[in-house]
Amino acid sequence: MNYIVFDLEWNQPADIKSTEKRKLQFEIIEIGAVKLDENKNIISSFNELVCPKVYKTLNWHTQKMLKIKMSDLKEGSPFTDVCRRFLNWCGEDVMFCSWGPQDLTELQRNMDYFGMKPLSDGPIPFYDIQHIFAKAKREEDTTRNLEAAVDMMEIDKDIAFHRAYSDAYYTAKIFKELPSQVTKNSVTYDIYHLPKTSKDEIRHTQGRESYYLSTGYDQREDITGNRKILSIGCPRCNGRALRPKIRWYSTNSKVYYGAAICSVHGPIKAKLRIKKNEFGKYYAEKFLSYCPISDVEELKQKKRSIKANRKQTPKDAIPGKMPEAQNSKK
Numbered sequence: 001m002n003y004i005v006f007d008l009e010w011n012q013p014a015d016i017k018s019t020e021k022r023k024l025q026f027e028i029i030e031i032g033a034v035k036l037d038e039n040k041n042i043i044s045s046f047n048e049l050v051c052p053k054v055y056k057t058l059n060w061h062t063q064k065m066l067k068i069k070m071s072d073l074k075e076g077s078p079f080t081d082v083c084r085r086f087l088n089w090c091g092e093d094v095m096f097c098s099w100g101p102q103d104l105t106e107l108q109r110n111m112d113y114f115g116m117k118p119l120s121d122g123p124i125p126f127y128d129i130q131h132i133f134a135k136a137k138r139e140e141d142t143t144r145n146l147e148a149a150v151d152m153m154e155i156d157k158d159i160a161f162h163r164a165y166s167d168a169y170y171t172a173k174i175f176k177e178l179p180s181q182v183t184k185n186s187v188t189y190d191i192y193h194l195p196k197t198s199k200d201e202i203r204h205t206q207g208r209e210s211y212y213l214s215t216g217y218d219q220r221e222d223i224t225g226n227r228k229i230l231s232i233g234c235p236r237c238n239g240r241a242l243r244p245k246i247r248w249y250s251t252n253s254k255v256y257y258g259a260a261i262c263s264v265h266g267p268i269k270a271k272l273r274i275k276k277n278e279f280g281k282y283y284a285e286k287f288l289s290y291c292p293i294s295d296v297e298e299l300k301q302k303k304r305s306i307k308a309n310r311k312q313t314p315k316d317a318i319p320g321k322m323p324e325a326q327n328s329k330k
């Protein structure tokens, strides 16, 4: 298997703040990538400009950042040609890697827009090197830009930043230096396409963490009333549902917290996110992780203080049916 570390540059409308709904917010104008062997050595590279079809002027920010002119882009090929060459160059059996979570989504969105065959009909596993870097440095609440990370890793800055190829190149250099023990347990999923059916749902356990991604639903209530999604199971006991130690509670209507204790494997804290994708489907992501009992106590404290606050200001009550759905369980 090879790793494809890639980076995209995109252009956007001049009036970014406009709220007008656009079919394609970010038009890809450059694809840069390096291919790595299993030992993360660079074995090949890809670097092409795209001649834009949608936005004929460069957004000032893009122009300033990339130091690129529209006349340069006009030398490029249409997106469909560049993308086809890129995917051929990638080959089969690859693992995509990028700095941050957005590139695979934008690639697929552009492919969609220009009428290309989908890259995949479900979620795509990939390595978000920015996320893995933060994990390795134990600063998961910090988002570093690529150059800051390169500096921290003391990697030679032998080419200029902020072009697709150079950013892919530096991302690959960082990737090679990151501890493989951390990388191995840090697969994330691009969810431009949700799992097609409940059979295709993602259940992925790595290290002390477990990730679940549901299929898409038409109604939010299909999730907040779904016992299977709401259950907290021990991944090491084949996901057997546990009696909740802390029933789901929320600080807003999007993220819920809960906890359970497996008598064999110990405390598990849980986080559930409910979102709506751009195709109007609701889906849930559930994150479980084995944790010290002090984390469970902390969650309990938070839940108590939220409850107390809510009594004082009832108009801030949490929307959604989740708490009722849970309480009605016998």
Ligand SMILES: [Zn+2]
Binding pocket: 234, 235, 236, 237, 262, 263, 264, 265, 266
């Ligand atoms: Zn267990």
